[in-house]
Amino acid sequence: MGDLQIKKSTEKYDVIIVGSGAGGGMAGYILAKAGVKVLMLEAGPYFDPAKDSKQLQWPWESPRRGASTTRAFGDFDGAYGGWQIEGEPYTLKDDTQFTWFRSQMLGGRTNHWGRISLRMGPHDFKGKSFDGATDDWPITYDEVKPFYDRVDRLIGVYGTAEGLENDPDGIFLPPPKPRLNELFIMEGAKKAGVKVIPGRGSVLTQALPGNLDRGACFFCGQCGRSCRVYGDFSSSSCLVIPAIETGNLKVIPNAMVREVIVGKDGLAKGVSYINKDDSMEYQVNGDTVILAASACGSARILLNSRSATHPNGLANSSGIVGKYLHDSTGSGMSGFLPQLMDRKRYNEDGVGSAQILSPWVLDNKKLDFPRGYHIEFGGGMRMPSYGFGSDVPKVNGLVPGRDGKMKDAGGFGKSLKDDYRRFYGANVGMAGRGMAIARESNYCEIDPNVVDKYGIPVLRFNYKWTDAEIKQAKHMQETFESIMHGMGAIITSKAQGKEDNYGLHTPGDIIHEVGTARMGDDPKTSALNKWSQAHDCKNLFVTDGAPFVQQGDKNPTWTILALSMRTAEYIIDQKKKKNI
Amino acid sequence: MGACKPGTDKSSSTVVDKDGIGDANPIGLQEFEKERLKELNSKPAFFDDHERLTLITLADIIIPKDEVSGSASDAKVIDFIEFIVKDIPEHQVPMRGGLRWLDTQCLNRYDKSFVGSTSQQQLEIVNEIAYPSKAKPEMHQGAVFFDRMRNLTATGFYTSKIGIKDIGYAGNTPGKWTGVPADVLKQYNLTQVNYGV
Numbered sequence: 017m018g019d020l021q022i023k024k025s026t027e028k029y030d031v032i033i034v035g036s037g038a039g040g041g042m043a044g045y046i047l048a049k050a051g052v053k054v055l056m057l058e059a060g061p062y063f064d065p066a067k068d069s070k071q072l073q074w075p076w077e078s079p080r081r082g083a084s085t086t087r088a089f090g091d092f093d094g095a096y097g098g099w100q101i102e103g104e105p106y107t108l109k110d111d112t113q114f115t116w117f118r119s120q121m122l123g124g125r126t127n128h129w130g131r132i133s134l135r136m137g138p139h140d141f142k143g144k145s146f147d148g149a150t151d152d153w154p155i156t157y158d159e160v161k162p163f164y165d166r167v168d169r170l171i172g173v174y175g176t177a178e179g180l181e182n183d184p185d186g187i188f189l190p191p192p193k194p195r196l197n198e199l200f201i202m203e204g205a206k207k208a209g210v211k212v213i214p215g216r217g218s219v220l221t222q223a224l225p226g227n228l229d230r231g232a233c234f235f236c237g238q239c240g241r242s243c244r245v246y247g248d249f250s251s252s253s254c255l256v257i258p259a260i261e262t263g264n265l266k267v268i269p270n271a272m273v274r275e276v277i278v279g280k281d282g283l284a285k286g287v288s289y290i291n292k293d294d295s296m297e298y299q300v301n302g303d304t305v306i307l308a309a310s311a312c313g314s315a316r317i318l319l320n321s322r323s324a325t326h327p328n329g330l331a332n333s334s335g336i337v338g339k340y341l342h343d344s345t346g347s348g349m350s351g352f353l354p355q356l357m358d359r360k361r362y363n364e365d366g367v368g369s370a371q372i373l374s375p376w377v378l379d380n381k382k383l384d385f386p387r388g389y390h391i392e393f394g395g396g397m398r399m400p401s402y403g404f405g406s407d408v409p410k411v412n413g414l415v416p417g418r419d420g421k422m423k424d425a426g427g428f429g430k431s432l433k434d435d436y437r438r439f440y441g442a443n444v445g446m447a448g449r450g451m452a453i454a455r456e457s458n459y460c461e462i463d464p465n466v467v468d469k470y471g472i473p474v475l476r477f478n479y480k481w482t483d484a485e486i487k488q489a490k491h492m493q494e495t496f497e498s499i500m501h502g503m504g505a506i507i508t509s510k511a512q513g514k515e516d517n518y519g520l521h522t523p524g525d526i527i528h529e530v531g532t533a534r535m536g537d538d539p540k541t542s543a544l545n546k547w548s549q550a551h552d553c554k555n556l557f558v559t560d561g562a563p564f565v566q567q568g569d570k571n572p573t574w575t576i577l578a579l580s581m582r583t584a585e586y587i588i589d590q591k592k593k594k595n596i
Numbered sequence: 597m598g599a600c601k602p603g604t605d606k607s608s609s610t611v612v613d614k615d616g617i618g619d620a621n622p623i624g625l626q627e628f629e630k631e632r633l634k635e636l637n638s639k640p641a642f643f644d645d646h647e648r649l650t651l652i653t654l655a656d657i658i659i660p661k662d663e664v665s666g667s668a669s670d671a672k673v674i675d676f677i678e679f680i681v682k683d684i685p686e687h688q689v690p691m692r693g694g695l696r697w698l699d700t701q702c703l704n705r706y707d708k709s710f711v712g713s714t715s716q717q718q719l720e721i722v723n724e725i726a727y728p729s730k731a732k733p734e735m736h737q738g739a740v741f742f743d744r745m746r747n748l749t750a751t752g753f754y755t756s757k758i759g760i761k762d763i764g765y766a767g768n769t770p771g772k773w774t775g776v777p778a779d780v781l782k783q784y785n786l787t788q789v790n791y792g793v
Contacts, residue, residue, distance in 0.1 A: 085632075397767070
């Protein structure tokens with residue numbers, strides 16, 4: 017390497033956005049549409065689902081047949097990156113277990129997510145007033161509702177009006193009809209007294225009114241690969257690419273942001289980044305900076321942005337940045353329905369999001385933990401991929417063979433080959449996703465000893481589940497079991513008891529981590545105000561999952577989108593008023 | 597949709613190689629993914645001829661030709677196994693060692709390697725390792741190997757054209773999902789929901 021130089025751009029943008037996922041994409045879209053000049057920095061490569069998706073590829077087209085060697089969710093999945101990224105480590109404090117899924121690419125993790133699109137409810141925003149278990153947001157559901165409505169219209173979401181107290185209805189496209197195993201789940205749940213409703217997902221089951229750029233879903237069930245016709249929501253396809261087309265937003269891919277540059281006045285004046293293509297250091301200038309690099313990614317940038325005016329890191333005079341990190345709880349169960357063995361074959365790919373869903377409707381006064389979880393369901397005649405059939409030799413001893421006789425599990429030859437056919441599509445799975453309490457004691461911080469290959473200090477995680485989450489997982493397991501019994505299924509997953517926290521996933525596993533720069537009215541106990549604007553730095557905003565005070569049992573994307581839209585419009589308003 | 601037209605390969609599992617990387621459809625692959633494929637494909641074969649023959653024999657015992665479809669070797673399962681042990685090196689020692697374990701067992705019992713043993717002898721020993729719950733303690737390592745081999749064979753077979761046709765997967769094609777077909781609802785005595793597209 018020759019002498020290292022920092023290339024300083026003389027160009028100045030109205031707004032610099034760091035990150036192109038749901039939070040960065042929505043802010044970029046709203047601002048660019050309003051004529052604001054935006055520069056978006058993305059740590060990974062450009063990605064357009066229309067060109068780069070592996071949708072409709074057959075397993076034999078890849079020599080590894082969908083194994084997860086280079087992509088965490090398999091060869092054909094839409095997410096680059098994964099649980100570990102070469103040269104970009106993170107560390108764990110003491111005996112903490114935490115996993116961090118990063119997807120550096122245009123659109124970030126929205127290219128492969130499950131598209132389950134849920135609004136948080138009134139109690140999720142006001143937990144303190146509801147049951148005292150969690151902190152209040154500085155805003156109410158009613159304040160966010162108009163933005164949820166507009167996200168629904170702009171992006172499209174299917175579902176049904178159910179009138180539930182804490183799972184607000186949206187403006188819905190018609191949901192897909194259930195698959196066969198889902199009809200059995202609905203029956204089984206009914207017997208078990210568990211409420212099941214049609215799913216809610218950001219997939220265009222019909223053409224989106226007023227949008228000519230996106231095709232309707234053609235029901236391949238492969239949303240996880242990202243959609244070539246833009247029939248589902250990815251930030252790349254639905255927000256960033258349309259924003260680029262306005263001529264007002266420019267994307268620099270492979271730009272790994274190091275820190276926010278602050279002027280003597282304490283205001284943000286730009287960011288510095290490493291260009292991964294030429295390994296050079298750059299600085300770009302902007303009147304306003306928006307961080308949307310994921311909850312932990314943005315916390316890392318803030319904590320690494322130390323200056324004379326912000327010695328504790330940017331937006332961190334409270335010391336709150338990194339704290340209150342929380343991911344959804346998760347636990348699962350799998351089994352099969354003997355009555356579905358030897359089922360008729362037909363295409364039931366459906367949509368690649370939740371076709372049915374069990375919302376949380378129970379009364380916590382009768383339970384020993386606060387709030388709750390929703391349940392997502394799986395199973396059916398899916399496209400074979402790496403690992404296909406590995407359950408069959410384990411479970412074929414649980415039911416009689418064609419001759420009516422029991423046999424030992426395992427086998428080979430014509431009889432095993434027949435078993436692969438008999439069991440195909442009979443499987444059923446359940447996964448709970450629940451509220452974890454945001455706690456000051458669960459946090460990410462800068463590891464004092466470790467840098468990544470760009471020389472950027474890395475995150476160190478500190479996270480412990482408590483009784484509240486473990487008891488919730490226990491309740492999940494009990495509920496799953498009652499539904500399994502209700503539909504006559506045979507459970508095949510390992511029984512999850514106290515010794516393994518009832519199958520409670522490692523924090524981070526569910527990829528709903530939020531809360532690292534929470535909003536609030538009091539600058540002593542929050543990093544951002546109710547507009548996601550830094551208390552300490554009025555031209556700095558955060559629009560990913562970091563501003564969350566407390567996540568409900570709802571997957572966070574829809575709320576990130578609504579809040580990002582709200583913040584982007586606040587920025588436009590504040591610019592007009594010359595306040596920033 | 598032309599770009600994602602499925603199934604352009606000519607034989608059951610041989611990949612049409614566009615970039616010399618052994619991937620029939622390298623769309624959207626990152627540079628490091630392409631490099632990795634190139635590197636793996638330029639490596640010499642992991643299994644020697646004897647091991648390869650043993651794997652082919654075993655795979656066809658696990659998934660033989662029947663009245664519905666061809667065998668594991670018809671679906672070129674061996675090519676998948678050869679690739680995947682390079683791609684996922686954790687398979688290498690258990691596979692190589694498992695094959696050696698099998699040959700040693702056969703040598704002690706029949707004075708022949710596994711492939712040199714008679715079909716009857718081969719089935720005799722497979723029978724002792726194909727049912728984990730009744731495998732004798734001294735056969736346990738063999739049962740663990742067989743389980744891995746069985747799973748790799750199933751993946752190789754059911755992700756091939758032959759295997760997908762056999763299992764009857766009918767999707768991966770643009771269409772419209774309108775719910776469970778009427779005859780299937782009737783078969784299970786179920787009624788259609790009153791909502792949805």
